[in-house]
Amino acid sequence: MSHLAKKRKLEQDEDAATTTWKPSTYFQPIEGGRKWTLSVAIAASVLKDTLSADQQISIPGRIGRALAIFNVDEVIVYDDSPVEERSQRVDPASYTADTDPCHFLTHILSYLETPPFMRKALFPLHQNLRLAGKLPSLDMPHHPHPREWIPYREGVTISRPKGKTGTLVDLGLGKQVTITDQIPPNTRLTLHFADETTTTPTPVNPAAPRTEGGYYWGFTIRRAASLSSVFTESPHEGGYDVSIGTSERGQPVSRAFPPNRIPDFKHLLVVFGGPRGIENAAGNCPELGPMLEQGTRTRELFDHWINVMPGQGSRTIRTDEAVFIGLTALGCLFEME
Secondary structure (H helix, E strand, O other): HHHHHHHHHHHHHHHHHHHHHOOOOOOOOOOOOOOOEEEEEEEEEHHHHOOOOHHHHHHHHHHHHHHOOOOOOEEEOOOOOOOOHOOOOOOOOOOOOOOHHHHHHHHHHHHHHHOOHHHHHHHHOOOHHHHHHHHHOOOOOOOOOOOOOOOEHHHHHHHOOOOOHHHHHEEEOEEEEEEEEOOOOOOEEEEEEOOOOOOOOEEEEOOHHHOOOOOOOEEEEEOOOHHHHHHHOOOOOOOOOEEEEEEEEEHHHHHHHOOOOOOOOOOOEEEEOOOHHHHHHHHHOOOOOOOOOOOOOOHHOOOOEOOOOOOOOOOOOOHHHHHHHHHHHHHHEEEEE
């Protein structure tokens, strides 16, 4: 076969692959909805050893991918720095990866979780976002896809001409819908469509796609001033009923959960430390430090204390790596569907 013939055959194969492409996964809802939640807490010191803005933007990008893949409903970014450093925070309008990592991580994770079409409306220009083009796509169910119909959509309100009633909502699908409620512009909404022909959707609680429809619907982002605030400021009544701490001094998952099953729960929390571990975070926490003897009794905070990767071949496992490893190990111990 001549070089020209080979080239033509290759082009034909590429065209065929393009025309027959289909999404690799169609989102299947859990029948009856999903009532339980999975929360992950991340220490802000994950940025501590980064040397460039490229490295700084890549960390929340990798963490965001893990949160999306494992259906995490809430991420908490907690401050694990010494108390004396916290008084030196600067203007959050500036680039904050070096000066206020909690702000930087929550800012970038919020940006990632937001459907791409509404980011321009909801996120003003900011130095933290100057490398946003390097962030990965999370491609979650609430990020719209023109070929896929889901009875829930995220939308952002837009201005309506004077004299008109109701509110216009952009769904990111090339068309707008009208709802009867009067809502200010640039407000994010969750809408429910009764069927594919519905043109007047109903605004619903942001949790409704999960609790009623059974869809994974992204993650909320919470900033915590300390490790103790991760627990005390839980949005769930009664807090988290099962908590898991991760440490190289913890038990292997198989030993921590001998029946290969995490006990039934309503709200599960998994906490990851920074380069110096959760023990360092506990020692720097004004509320927990004295009580836990500067972190030496940190494991007493948790129902389970695990090592996500016993026998590791590297001296260190970065937090963004530990999140992937840990959620992989734990995900098979409870029903993800």
